[in-house]
Amino acid sequence: MENLEHKHLAVLDEATRRGEQDTGNMRLCFEVLALAAAIDRSCAARLAPYRLSEGKFVLLSLLRDLPDGLAPYELAERAGVTRATVTGLLDGLERDGFLLRHGDKDDRRKISVRLTSMGKAMAEDLFVEHSQWIGSLFAGFEPREREVFSGFLLRAWRNVEMPLDAGQATGAGTSP
Amino acid sequence: MENLEHKHLAVLDEATRRGEQDTGNMRLCFEVLALAAAIDRSCAARLAPYRLSEGKFVLLSLLRDLPDGLAPYELAERAGVTRATVTGLLDGLERDGFLLRHGDKDDRRKISVRLTSMGKAMAEDLFVEHSQWIGSLFAGFEPREREVFSGFLLRAWRNVEMPLDAGQATGAGTSP
DNA sequence: GACTCATAATTAGGTGCCATACTATATGTC
DNA sequence: GACATATAGTATGGCACCTAATTATGAGTC
Structure with missing residues (x-):
């Protein structure tokens, strides 16, 4: 409980x-x-x-090892959020000194987002630490258990994403 | 993938x-x-x-079958959110006609939140429908599978909520 | 060059959560 | 009655997400 x-x-x-x-x-x-x-x-x-949220951390991770940076629309695609969301996250990350926006030399609509030295250091340290933490959450599971667990998750995920027709346990078969 | x-x-x-x-x-x-x-x-x-969010739906569910209603602080406790959050949710639910705030006859600080007829009908219909939908997400699992699945979730939950000391796969044993 | 359409980034407003502070009220003590 | 403390509900501001609209720019066609 x-x-x-x-x-x-x-x-x-x-x-x-x-x-x-x-x-x-x-x-x-x-x-x-x-x-x-x-x-x-x-x-x-x-x-x-x-001073990071998960969304900001993801952007820092995406920008690591990319000296030429990425455009906000590319960040949005890879992070799976809207471009409007990325604008807001970049505002905060720029304010806190993790990255800078650079104008594109060919296309004035575009900007290139690149990490600062501080941003790079932060991204590097946090990536390692965060990865280990994430891995630790499922420590103690045998490979076979992980396989079974993952199978359960996939089955449930399929029920959510692809609900069946009338043969399902729902009443009126309503859909979004 | x-x-x-x-x-x-x-x-x-x-x-x-x-x-x-x-x-x-x-x-x-x-x-x-x-x-x-x-x-x-x-x-x-x-x-x-x-015109409902999950948070609003939870409040409607909590208010069902309670002719005397509940106070916002009680809603906050049962829903597991802050009183400030409940104020905002109640604003929206009241605006949309699902419930009304009533002054308390004894204590002028308190209000009692009660569903309107429309709110009651909505809560009743949705509760049934929503419950069935939630149940359908894990349809097809044998009782034994559910037991194993639940055990996995509890083990992982314990890793999150009660991380072990140094014997864990984390680096420096950092804590929040 | 004018025009149309598309793209990139941002702005505006909304939502649901939070923390903090504020206002009004209740309670208990002296 | 004055005062201190606690409680209830709200207001304010922040954040991270969204949709839709706006502004600026680029590309293609004529």
């Missing part, structure tokens, strides 16, 4: 109270969400002292 | 490129995060037509 979020407990309690079937499935779903939320909170706590 | 987010792919590629051990653990972590993100997006898509 410890690895559930308050809000999910409330929903789960209510489903249980009304004699809902399949609270086991709901609970499993909430456990996945609770784990992801816990990872996000821990990640934020680890990055906060460096 | 399909059930990973762009940003995680970038980090994973980089870790692979530099001959990192344990990319299997990182990948597993990113798969959990990708599944949670997919669930969140699908949830948002399902609630959007009703």
Whole structure:
């Protein structure tokens, strides 16, 4: 019960109270969400002292080892966010001295984002540290267990991304 | 590779490129995060037509079957968010006609939040539909598989919430 | 060169979360 | 009654995401 979020407990309690079937499935779903939320909170706590969010960290990672930098639209594509979001993140990273925007010599619409020395050092140190931390979250799993776990995640992911037709456990087969 | 987010792919590629051990653990972590993100997006898509977010839906769920309503601080506790957050969510829900704020007859600091008829109908319909949808995400899992899956999630959750001391795969044992 | 269409980056406004501070009120003590 | 402390709800500002619109520029056609 410890690895559930308050809000999910409330929903789960209510489903249980009304004699809902399949609270086991709901609970499993909430456990996945609770784990992801816990990872996000821990990640934020680890990055906060460096004045970084996960989104900013991703941009720093993308810019490492690229002396010519990247354009904001390329950063947006690789990070999977909109160009508007990248503009905001770059504002903060530039303000804090991690990178600079440079005009493109051929195309005045374009800019090239490059890390500063401080940005490079930060990106390097944090990449190593962050990677190790991420890896540590799943320490203690045997290769076979990881394989089974990953298979479960993929199956669930497919249920989310590609819900089946009427043969599924939903009522009216509603879609987004 | 399909059930990973762009940003995680970038980090994973980089870790692979530099001959990192344990990319299997990182990948597993990113798969959990990708599944949670997919669930969140699908949830948002399902609630959007009703002008609801997940946070608002949780408040509606909490207020169901409570003719006397709840105070905002109680909603905050049960939903696991701050009172400031609840104020904002209630603003939107009141604006859209789902609920009303009522002054407390004894304590002028307090208000009691109660659903309107429309809010009650919405909460009832959505609760059933949403519960079924959540349950459907883990359809097809045998009880034994769910048990194993849940065990994996709990183990990983413990790694996040209660990291071990030096015997862990992290470098300098940094803490938040 | 004028015009149309496309692209790059930014701006504006919205949302949901947060922390902090503020205002109003309640409670307890003297 | 004055005062100190605590509580309830809100206001303010920040952040990271979004969509849509705007501005500036580039490319292609005539």
